[in-house]
Amino acid sequence: MSLMLQEITEQPVVLERTIREELSKVQRVGKLLRKKDIDLIVLAARGSSDNASLFGRYLLEITTGIPVSLSAPSVFTIYNSTLRLNRAVVIGVSQSGEGIDVNTVLQRAKECGAFTIGITNEPESSMTKIADETLLIHAGSEKAVAATKTYTGQMLHFYMLASALIDKKIPFERIPNFCAEALQLRSSVEQIVERYVFMENCVVVGRGLNYGNAYELALKLMETCYVVAERFSSADFFHGPLAIVERRFPVIMFAPCGVTKESNLLLLKRLRELKADCLSITNDAEVASLSSRHISMSTEIDEFLSPIPFIIPAQLFAALLAKAKGLNADAPRSLSKVTKTI
Structure with a gap:
């Protein structure tokens, strides 16, 4: 069996473990954000993480009513622009937590006044040292080049975060x-x-x-x-x-x-x-x-x-x-x- 097929089969266990290990933290972060006057959510990612973020954009807008934007990292990394983000939450999404452009967005967003969150599978990654809060995917090592279990783990975090930001409970435990x-x-x-x-x-x-x-x-x-x-x-x-x-x-x-x-x-x-x-x-x-x-x-x-x-x-x-x-x-x-x- 290929590594990719093996990691596909691991996903139910990974998702259950992520809920068990991270739910209380996500709820705490959600409670903190509800006290802030947030009027924008920005998601920064590449590759499969960007696809998970595209899902997150729909989910968060549908559930919270807060506009969500997918970041264009080159605005920071190439054009060196400054954005008004003092009432924004900026979420970086990266399997490895080492994407230079995604981490640059997080760092610059903090300098622009945003509250920052990292979603990653690597607890010792550079992302965890930059973000104000880190939400971990408990997927274990993902060895296949093609992301599978980290992709669904990222999506699950968006469900948990959306549920923590609204009054209506989302039954993500069924997933x-x-x-x-x-x-x-x-x-x-x-x-x-x-x-x-x-x-x-x-x-x-x-x-x-x-x-x-x-x-x-x-x-x-x-x-x-x-x-x-x-x-x-x-x-x-x-x-x-x-x-x-x-x-x-x-x-x-x-x-x-x-x-x-x-x-x-x-x-x-x-x-x-x-x-x-x-x-x-x-x-x-x-x-x-x-x-x-x-x-x-x-x-x-x-x-x-x-x-x-x-x-x-x-x-x-x-x-x-x-x-x-x-x-x-x-x-x-x-x-x-x-x-x-x-």
């Missing part, structure tokens, strides 16, 4: 069990993968809370399978990109039952007319019926809690597709585990 159930789909995913062994290009679609997952699966397909994967929301896909679709063109969709269903169905019907090859990760019967093939998730998963369990079969798909293509998912060409950019 580890949903993930354990999703891991049971491996044999089904393995059969589906056979259909895509020769895939060289595809589009990944997700909307709302699953938009970040579209970016994440596309990244996994690019780095482990060398598939050129574009990513869009189901709404944006109608604005030009639809023109690339032709007969049997692969489109992979995150399509939970919920408020995004209508737009997903609209796109699926159009793709069906174009005779595209549509693979849906879904727990909705109507979506499944319109898809060329589908991965069936539990109907107990509410859309609001779907992003973490829904990424599990997507991670399995990428890891198993790499194996089917004869590629080593643990050693993608030209890549290393820790990437330091400015």
Whole structure:
């Protein structure tokens, strides 16, 4: 078994451990932030952490009503600008805690008056020495180049933080069990993968809370399978990109039952007319019926809690597709585990 596949299977335990070890700290930080006059949240990240942050942006805006911005690190690192952040919370998200650009954003944000939080898997990293508060992912060592368990751990922290910032409790404790159930789909995913062994290009679609997952699966397909994967929301896909679709063109969709269903169905019907090859990760019967093939998730998963369990079969798909293509998912060409950019 590859390291990537092994680490995918570890996620339910990692998520449970992170809740157990970090929940009280997150609640304390949330209580502190609620006393502050915060009118902006800024998220700074790269790679998979940036995709987790894209999810965090949707979640925090939906739950707290506070505007959330994804940081452009080059504003600080290249253009050396100063921002007014005295009423902002700036959250740096990094698996290693050593991203130079992300840590620079945190340091400069503190100088600009922001309260800073770091989300990382490494308790002794540079990030922990910069941020005012650190939220740890208790994932153990992540050895595969492609992030899996740290990605979902970062997403979990956004759930816990959102819950700590609002009066309504978010039932994120259910997520580890949903993930354990999703891991049971491996044999089904393995059969589906056979259909895509020769895939060289595809589009990944997700909307709302699953938009970040579209970016994440596309990244996994690019780095482990060398598939050129574009990513869009189901709404944006109608604005030009639809023109690339032709007969049997692969489109992979995150399509939970919920408020995004209508737009997903609209796109699926159009793709069906174009005779595209549509693979849906879904727990909705109507979506499944319109898809060329589908991965069936539990109907107990509410859309609001779907992003973490829904990424599990997507991670399995990428890891198993790499194996089917004869590629080593643990050693993608030209890549290393820790990437330091400015």
